[in-house]
Amino acid sequence: MPGWFKKAWYGLASFLSFSSFLLIIVALAVPHWLSGKILCQTGVDLVNATDPELVKFIGDIYYGLFRGCKVRQCGLGGRRSQFSIFPHLVKELNTGLHLTILLLLFLALALALVSMGFAVLNMVQVPYRAVNGPGGICLWNVLAGGVVALAIASFMAAARFHHLTERVANFQEKLFQFVVVEERYEESFWICVASASAHAANLVVVAISQIPLPEIKTKIEEATVTAEDILY
Secondary structure, X not given: OOOHHHHHHHHHHHHHHHHHHHHHHHHHHOOOOEXXXXXXXXXXHHHOOOHHHXXXXXXXXXXXXXXXXXXXXXOOOEEEEEEEOOOOHHHOOOHHHHHHXXXXXXXXXXXXXXXXXXXXXXXXXXXXXXHHOHHHHHHHHHHHHHHHHHHHHHHHHHHHHOOHHHHHHOOOOOOOOEEEEEEEEOHHHHHHHHHHHHHHHHHHHXXXXXXXXXXXXXXXXXXXXXXXXXXX
């Protein structure tokens, strides 16, 4: 059985892995990965709007990996509409990259649970195999954190190099053309960053758990035997 010191740190490691699992689920469910301001370029060209009038033609958009919402501002007031990424919009995006992001996040879910299982195993017993010990915990956390980081990098690449927001904003638009004037990452994106950070923190936790505690030695007094004691 591991000592109380290691049990405490392995318990913290299992908690961080499970927290990462929950964070990824939240990031998948909440449609707030990216938001931005979209300019109705068609409306601006029609009325030849100047800088002070451009505010009337700037709407909002936000979306996640499965759905989103946009507010069109084309000079006649805001029109709010919701959309789903699947099954039609995904064809307008980089389909392979989008599916890769989803697969990476689902893989990260499984790896987070495996890393939690290894931490719990080390908390209740000392594994016979070294691969199931602290080295195994570190390995699964590196894999899980790396997969999440790769998913984050893939999403950033889709947003930056494949003009993701512009494609989403102009989906099924026949009369109006929208231009993205501002973009920012939202809470779901940063939740994924927190998930990867949790696995990085687990590496520190496991390293701390291997610090040997100083042994407390009790001083044993040596009994002195005298001649009188023997005679007695």
